[in-house]
Each structure stands twice: as structure tokens, then as C-alpha cells.
Amino acid sequence: MIDRVILTCGEPAGIGPELAAKVAGCGVDFAYLGDPRHLPCGTDWTPIEAPGDPVPVGSLPVLRHDFTAPNQPGQPDPANAEGVIDVIARAVDLVMAGQASAICTLPINKQALQEGAGFAYPGHTEYLAHLAGDVPVAMMLSSTTVSPPCRVVPATIHIPLSLVPAALTPETLEQAIRITHAAMIAQFNIAAPRIAVAGINPHAGEGGRMGREESDWIGPLLDRLRGEGLIITGPLPADTMFHAPARARYDAAICAYHDQALIPIKTLDFAGGVNITLGLPFIRTSPDHGTAFDIAGTGKADPTSTIAALTMARDMAAGRR
Template sequence: MMARVLLTCGEPAGIGPELAPFALASGVDTVWLGDPRHLPPGTAWTEVQSPSDPVQPGHLPVLRHDFAGPATPGTPDPAHAADVIAVIARAVELAMTGQVAAITTAPISKQALKQGAGFAFPGHTEYLAHLAGDVPVAMMLASTTVTPSCRVVPATIHIPLQDVPAALTPQALEQAIRLTHAGLIRDFGIAAPRIAVAGLNPHAGEGGTMGRQDRDIIAPLIARLRAEGLNLAGPLPADTMFHAPARATWDAAVCAYHDQALIPVKTLDFSGGVNVTLGLPFIRTSPDHGTAFDIAGRGLADPSSTLAALKLARDMSKARA
């Protein structure tokens, strides 16, 4: 029997806890880690001491982690920050010791964690990488309900657009490509991955007339990695590589910057997009949305992305096994 997928509580004042009960309808054997007081009223849950403990059908298994107090939807409490961080660390320990098959993380509020506990990391992903031993990681956003699937990895992420050309070094791009290649093999079961690499400039620089980075940086790197045996295409013009016939020619696309990568996925599959962290020694997925404080507790949250994240975590764990 495969170990359960662990779903963290995330920010208790956000929509994470109210989406947790939907895991019962996902078809994924899930255990939730958090304070059961933060679950919606009427949730059927059973406390477990181990992630593998049996529970009666229709009940959400809960690994209890008591917080400083109840949560008010839409209003983060600084007193909860330390426990949000502790839940993430506990989830990683369970994954690293093989007690759970994968982790799906509900969204956190970086601002609340910084204010309440001095959280020193840029975000969730960087903290997970630190807990795993400061390993190099990359962010993949994967569609789950469109065919051909759209999987994208930005080589640079949360930086101003004006800083992208300097940050898009051969080293940064090579790391993104290698992590993508390894992740497609290990976690998606693709034996010989096909990776498309987007150009930085319009028309991939058009021979250097619209920027030299594509010709002078990206193309030589692709040539070197091809010589090692990686199946790479590019640099490709980003405006023509995401329609269905083009997507059918690759398994993932490595892009130059955040919006170049994420706009196609969010346009094609807004509710079914899943964030995957490549490079970790365990599987981590997360829904492609934030805490949504503006609708928390109002019953308006769409569970689609959380359910997709749970299902993808399960499928990735099967591929890795």
C-alpha cells in the first residue's frame, strides 16, 4: 500500500483549511497536517498518530498540530506564524523519512510569517530547499486538464523584468534545464525528455537584430548540452511555441522569465495548474493560487487546483517509486 500524500494547512486565515475536506473527493489517500479547529464546521475528521493510521471512510485523517488559537478567516494572526513554519518543517521530516509519499502545500502568507516570526526566506520553495539541505531547485508550473500538457520552468523567477537579462546567465539557464530534464525522468516517467528552450527576446533575437542574448548565450549552451545527449530545441520564439501543435513536440519548456512561462499555463488551464518544485529529494506540489484572504471563510474558494495538486503528487510518487 502506497503511503499517503500529506496536505499541509498553510496559512490558517486563508483558504487552505477550508479546501482540505475536498481532499476526500479527490480519490487521493490524503492526510492533513494542522489544527483541526481551523477546519470548516462539520468536517468529518479523525486524529491519527501516524500518517498511515486507518480511519473510517469519509473521514479526513488529521495529524494534529495545535496552533496558538483559533483562526479568523481573512485576518492573519502573527501568533500563528511560528506554527505555520513548524508545520512545513514537520511535513518535510515526514517526507524525508518516507512516512508520506509526497507533500502538497497549501498557500502561506510570506508577509504574515515575516511579521510574526521573522521568516528569513523569500518564499515557501526556498524554505523547503533549505530544509532539504540547501539543494538547487526550480519551479515548474504544470497544466493537468489540457492536452498536450503544458509544463513550464522559468529560469529566473521573482525579479523585475529589467533585471532578467543580467540574471539569465549560462549557469542559471543550465541549472533550470538540468533540473527539468532530471525531474521529467524521475517524477513524470518520461525516459527521454524533449525540452524546448524559449528565447529571451522577440523572435528569439532574430539573428541578433533584437538582442544578442539568444545568439551569444542561449544557443551555445543548448549546443553544448545537446552534445551531451539532451534533447533540446531552441532558442525558440516564445510567441509561437505554446499552441497545441507546438506543445506536442516537447514535454516541458524552459523559459527566460516568470511571465513568459506562467501566462501560457494560466491561460490554458487556470484552475488546473499545479506548482511543482524540481530538485528536492521528496515530491512537493502546491495549488497555483495564494491565500485569497478576500474570500476566505465565505465558501467561494475553488478547490480545483488543490485537487489537481494532490492528484499530481500521487502520480509523481508512483512514477518515482
């Protein structure tokens, strides 16, 4: 397998092209997959035919993928939606063929893809799962600059809060726990991962006074998994799970819904958070932010999370080998 990471371009009207130019020479061997015309003027880039081709030190290696239209910072063009989708699929083909060690994806804009190409997936995570053969996956957000680390996995992801109680089933929660447990062993080299599980209700239901999900089925599910040998604590009150002494007691936290997981990590490590898709047959990371149309093209984009995501992709690939 070629050690180089593939960095996909994401939405060209966002901060992705600017970030790609800024992180060239960051110490991680990667190749940018996208249209070089979308890169900031003056970017030092070198065209390559295959991911492993050599390039001058400090120059951005570019696997060219031409788009229909130029990029207008802050204004997504529907004509480029197909290009964004095709780049993701091409990156998966490359890594599945052993032509790259991992994928790091720059942010996409789901609305732009839906309007321009009828994109049928809630986000990157679900589309990558489809490309990998409709495998079950989980989305992990991991800190890189705080200790103990904060690693969170929402059991339900991109759905309205009103739909969470119906979507959070014993099967959904068990799948998130098992995928996380396996990934902590295989990709993070933690032989006996400790997993904490948050309740869905305030105070984890407080004995049924604030909700019964914890006592009716979450607690019994965790008891069964503990009986199999998994190291699990919970269901725990989510509001006391994320200060440093609490984080020291587990390696990953399973949360009931999107904001329950993402608010703590974005508070603790806003610039250094990394999005990781667990359960795929390849490694995929992404910076933990969006397209930032409001600052696209201004030069203000912070590359910290992109560097963290590239570094984590490289290190996870090395650990897997």
C-alpha cells in the first residue's frame, strides 16, 4: 500500500482549496484530489498521475479532477456538485485499491449537493458507507489538543431532535457500541477499550422520574454487553461526563444524539477536533468544521483541524499496518 493520504477537495466555493494550499508542507505526505484551478492564486502545486508519484519538497501534489465551473468563494455553483461527489468516489476507489493509505475529506455542503446533483445522503459519513458496500458505520469526533482526549460517538446523527427517541433503539445503540469497541482495538491500538454510554434523558432518567429509556432498555442492554466482557459504564448523566477527571475513566463516549456528542468536543477542542468514520474498510478522517462560506477566499481559514485530520489519518494507517 502507498503511504500517501488522499485529501479530497470538498466544496470548491468553501475554504477547502485555501486549506489545501495552507497545509502543503505540514509534515504529512498527502495528495490533493480536485481541480487545481480552484486553488488560491500563486499556490505552488505539482501535477501527478498516480498518488505515489514524487513531487518537490513543499509543493502540493495534485491528482487532477476537472470540474465543470470555476469556483466563486462563498457562492456554490450547482454545476460543480457532480464533481464534488465524483471526487469522493474516486478517492474511495484509490484507497480500496491500495493506491493510498487513507482518505482525509475537506468539507462539503449538503444543500449545494442536493440542489445541484440530487445528493441522496445526509452527509459524507453516509455516502462513504454506501461506497464501501453499505456497511454499518459510526461517526467519531476526536480531540487532538486536550488531555485526557475527548472521543465521542453519537448513536444517531443527522436527524431532527424530535426523531431521536424513535431512532435510538436497542439495535442502534448496540451497533454504535460494537463498532466503536472494534475500532478502538483495530485503529487506536487499545486492547481493552473502556466505553462510557450517556443516557438520553436529563440525569440519565433519574430512576425513571425524568424518563424511562435508561431503566427500561439502555441499562439492560449494557448489562448484557458487560456480560460478554466489554468494559462499559453507564447509562451516565451526560452533563457530568466530559470534565477532565470523567474523561480519564473512559476511552470513548457513546452519546444519544448529535449535539449531546458534539457540543462538548467543540467546546474543549474547537480548532483541533477530527471527524473519523468508524466501521469502514479504510481510514477516513475530516476536519471538524464546515465550508465556512462567510470567510471563503479571504485567507482567514484556520488550517489547525485539517493538519490534525491529516496527521490522524497518517498515524491510524501506520497503526493498522
